[in-house]
Amino acid sequence: RNGRHLVALINDILDLSRVEAGRLDVGRISVDPFALVDEVCSLMSVRTASKRLDLRIEARGRIPVSVRSDPTRLRQILINLLGNAIKFTESGAIELRVWHEEVGGGRLWFAVSDPGIGIAPEAQARIFEAFTQADSSMTRRYGGSGLGLAICQRLVEGMGGSIDFRSHAGEGSTFWFEVPLPRAQAPLTV
Numbered sequence: 001r002n003g004r005h006l007v008a009l010i011n012d013i014l015d016l017s018r019v020e021a022g023r024l025d026v027g028r029i030s031v032d033p034f035a036l037v038d039e040v041c042s043l044m045s046v047r048t049a050s051k052r053l054d055l056r057i058e059a060r061g062r063i064p065v066s067v068r069s070d071p072t073r074l075r076q077i078l079i080n081l082l083g084n085a086i087k088f089t090e091s092g093a094i095e096l097r098v099w100h101e102e103v104g105g106g107r108l109w110f111a112v113s114d115p116g117i118g119i120a121p122e123a124q125a126r127i128f129e130a131f132t133q134a135d136s137s138m139t140r141r142y143g144g145s146g147l148g149l150a151i152c153q154r155l156v157e158g159m160g161g162s163i164d165f166r167s168h169a170g171e172g173s174t175f176w177f178e179v180p181l182p183r184a185q186a187p188l189t190v
């Protein structure tokens with residue numbers, strides 16, 4: 001287990017360094033947004049099941065069956081956000097929502113909500129900084145390095161999008177992000 005933690009930490013540090021060095025290549029290949037969300041959820045279902053949490057997917061409105069984007073980066077961001085949601089929640093349901101906004105070339109939105117411990121107001125301003133956790137007891141209680149959100153923010157911004165969150169201590173959190181898409185070439189599902 002220590003080995004796995006170390007590898008995860010090294011990968012996070014490498015990712016962050018790559019992004020900071022401007023070496024982040026953003027791919028543009030065909031992605032089925034709903035299939036991506038479904039795949040990420042089945043990947044995370046081992047963790048939700050072991051904590052007896054529900055994991056729900058909600059697709060709002062019409063979602064293109066194919067968009068041009070970077071599935072590896074999108075997957076990495078979703079895994080990070082879902083990983084946090086699971087880590088900081090002891091009971092209830094985690095929800096992953098996806099929707100498409102038809103403005104310009106279109107935008108893809110994702111939101112991850114949890115009914116977990118939430119983030120204290122005084123910690124909220126620093127949450128996207130690298131190596132930052134809400135408070136110093138976090139590492140002891142939950143592990144982690146405080147790099148996940150810093151990486152997510154840089155990846156989202158590298159794709160031309162934005163990321164934000166809303167959280168109430170003791171009530172839970174919702175993290176969402178959106179990425180712009182090049183002009184849609186594919187039909188929309190109903």
Ligand code: ADP
Nearest residue numbers: 084085088118133134144145146147148149173
């Ligand atoms: P890590 O999870 O490795 O500590 P992150 O950068 O992903 O690092 O998160 C930074 C901090 O933000 C966490 O340590 C935690 O304090 C807070 N945080 C992130 N997501 C959540 C969440 N869903 N619920 C409560 N706190 C969160």
